[in-house]
Amino acid sequence: xxxxxxxxxxxxxxxxxxxxxxxxxxxxxxxxxxxxxxxxxxxxxxxxxxxxxxxxxxxxxxxxxxxxxxxxxxxxxxxxxxxxxxxxxxxxxxxxxxxxxxxxxxx
Amino acid sequence: xxxxxxxxxxxxxxxxxxxxxxxxxxxxxxxxxxxxxxxxxxxxxxxxxxxxxxxxxxxxxxxxxxxxxxxxxxxxxxxxxxxxxxxxxxxxxxxxxxxxxxxxxxxxxxxxxxxx
Numbered sequence: 628x629x630x631x632x633x634x635x636x637x638x639x640x641x642x643x644x645x646x647x648x649x650x651x652x653x654x655x656x657x658x659x660x661x662x663x664x665x666x667x668x669x670x671x672x673x674x675x676x677x678x679x680x681x682x683x684x685x686x687x688x689x690x691x692x693x694x695x696x697x698x699x700x701x702x703x704x705x706x707x708x709x710x711x712x713x714x715x716x717x718x719x720x721x722x723x724x725x726x727x728x729x730x731x732x733x734x
Numbered sequence: 735x736x737x738x739x740x741x742x743x744x745x746x747x748x749x750x751x752x753x754x755x756x757x758x759x760x761x762x763x764x765x766x767x768x769x770x771x772x773x774x775x776x777x778x779x780x781x782x783x784x785x786x787x788x789x790x791x792x793x794x795x796x797x798x799x800x801x802x803x804x805x806x807x808x809x810x811x812x813x814x815x816x817x818x819x820x821x822x823x824x825x826x827x828x829x830x831x832x833x834x835x836x837x838x839x840x841x842x843x844x845x846x847x848x849x850x
Binding site: 659663671672676682714716718722723724725726728 | 843
């Protein structure tokens with residue numbers, strides 16, 4: 628399954644809303660779709676699994692939605708620490724492919 | 735505290751082999767699927783392989799099938815990745831993570847560089 632994220636880069640200001648898109652080339656079974664955040668020099672951190680369930684300790688400004696082939700990560704109000712690269716990953720079928728990432732940068 | 739520490743990375747010539755390790759502490763890996771994910775310099779994440787709790791099931795991305803072998807020693811609380819016939823395209827930071835699908839806890843990564 629090929630996973631495509633858009634846009635490649637999102638330029639926003641703190642306090643703004645961020646909407647990130649993830650599209651799969653085939654239906655993701657059981658909505659097995661996860662979102663990760665990665666900051667420079669750090670390992671990824673899981674934010675969302677099962678398309679819409681927040682991982683432990685993740686603030687509620689992060690939310691995931693979608694089903695089938697189209698998924699969205701929304702950050703309701705960007706905090707300074709949210710500027711990073713975000714990846715989606717389907718794990719409904721092996722290999723568990725990642726998207727190419729969306730960079731959220733400060734405008 | 736859950737901790738994963740990768741080791742064994744380094745410079746290797748094309749066609750060479752390397753085994754990297756992931757030592758876990760603060761929990762027992764015997765209760766978890768485990769996986770390897772890699773990231774080429776300046777690039778995105780690529781899922782590489784995963785292994786069931788008892789090692790009875792293993793899955794690989796096509797690009798490493800027949801060259802890489804994932805294994806585990808639950809008694810030593812350690813995950814391994816044996817990499818053979820390495821090419822420049824295998825140059826990356828290799829991360830281990832708990833979970834066979836969603837990576838919950840991650841190590842800091844170990845850099846493998848394939849170059850002559």
